[in-house]
Amino acid sequence: MTDLPSVSGTVPERETLKPYVGLFGVMIGSMASTLSTRVTVFGLADLRGALGAGFDEGAWITTAVGIGQLVGGLSCPYLASLVGPRRMLLAGIAVFFTASLLAPLSPSLPAYLAAQLLASLGAGTFIPLTIIFIIRHVPSRLKIYGFAIFAMNAEFSQNVAASLEGFYADHWSWRWIHWQYCLVLPVMFACVRYGMPEDDVSDGSGIRNLDWPALLYAWLGFGLLYAGFDQGNRLDWTGSGIVAGLLLGGLLGLTAFIVRELTAVRPAIDLRILARGYLLLFFFLLIGFRFVILATGYIIPVYLQVVQNYRGLEVGSVLVWIAIPQLVLVLPLAKLLQTFDPRWTLGAGSALIGIACLIATGLTDQWATDDFLASQAIQAVGQSFALTSLVVLIARSITPTEAVAIGTFVQMSRMFGGEMGTAFMQTLVRTREQIHSNLLGLHVQAQDGLTVDRLFAYGRAASSRLSDVSEAAAQSTRLLANAVARQASVLAYIDGFMAAAAVAAICWILSAFVPRSPAR
Known part of the structure; x- marks a missing residue:
């Protein structure tokens, strides 16, 4: 060529x-x-x-x-x-x-x-x-x-x-x-x-x-697991027989697939490639990065929609700040990787993603589009560095004949990493929101001076639009409940960013163990 x-x-x-x-x-x-x-x-x-x-x-x-x-x-x-x-x-x-x-x-x-x-x-x-x-x-x-x-x-x-x-x-x-x-x-x-x-x-x-049985086991195993992860939060995980059945069936199918492929003479998908330990490490890193990316990709739109009542285009105006730097960086980063060891840019990207998540923990109920720009711009640079370096490292570690299987592993890692990130973050935000709502509610006492002052302020605002005193009082109570729920949601999103930062830190640590893989 x-x-x-x-x-x-x-x-x-x-x-x-x-x-x-x-x-x-x-x-x-x-x-x-x-x-x-x-x-x-x-x-x-x-x-x-x-x-x-x-x-x-x-x-x-x-x-x-x-x-x-x-x-x-x-x-x-x-x-x-x-x-x-x-x-x-x-x-x-x-x-x-x-x-x-x-x-x-x-x-x-x-x-x-x-x-x-x-x-x-x-x-x-x-x-x-x-x-x-x-x-x-x-x-x-x-x-x-x-x-x-x-x-x-x-x-x-x-x-x-x-x-x-x-x-x-x-x-x-x-x-x-x-x-x-x-x-x-x-x-x-x-x-x-x-x-x-x-x-x-x-x-x-x-x-x-x-090897038809292997493909059938793979379709059933991965398909059922994905369905279980996708429906788990909605159906309350182990509290649902459907989710429990999906996850159990998926694990059985996945086990049968792995056993079949490791013992078959002509495997449909050659899992033996992963015996090279550094390749397995690469795919764990890919799962981790996709976990963080989809987790933060879930938190920000949900926050903007729930707390700020944003519509799709307004949400997109925040997320686009992750996309724009990637367009600018793509060619200079490729040139940089021809000179520097990709392991260094992999570690730097992991660190930047973690820093971006920590910056986002400063979230308040007043944050809007501009407040996310700093963290999202840093995360965009980090994602570009980390993912590009990881893909280059994977490609340098395989032969052209292994490209088909590696492409499949990449697709599986990105799909499952993203789904696990979204499912985990949905469940974390939901449970932490319930906990924060309960804890905040303990401090809202009917006879407390701050509570009375807040109810009075809400009642005065409501009475300007409502002539009925009892209806204005009920409206002020609803407004106070909404304020508590709003703060509970914000605290839950902060917990989500902390969890994403923790996973980014794990990826940063794992990147230190990436060997200088031989070019194949």
């Missing part, structure tokens, strides 16, 4: 441009894959309303998206070896496009969930196959730029999701949550078809040697 000529004024040959066109195509897919999960989360209320679904029924929408992406990613190693990465990616684009086009036209919630599951199956192949493309087909001197763009792309798309959903809800229609992909997927299809090398035709041995 030749590189772009450096002679000024010359026009690159047609063949030389192919890997760059292909890279552009797979980056579109990487962004669309991440957007499909985050936009759905931010648009869940609009989707429930449009589909006439209640809170409990609508909660399964995000679960369907996550399970589809997991199953799609798990299928990559086998299908890519059977039909080739190019054919598989083109098929995934076609499935994602068709399901996204039809999903808003679904006549019922079950039909919509089926369309979401199909769309996510297609999108789930994008990130593993993006990694495969960069490792195998991007010129060697530019691989590090490809990985830097990939790391930036995945996090950038997640942080612009709130702005996109808010714009669609306010100006267009909820249907564009899905139809937005129909605008870019044809471009992706054309780029991949032109820029990705043709696949070798399979001789049919792949079908005969397929």
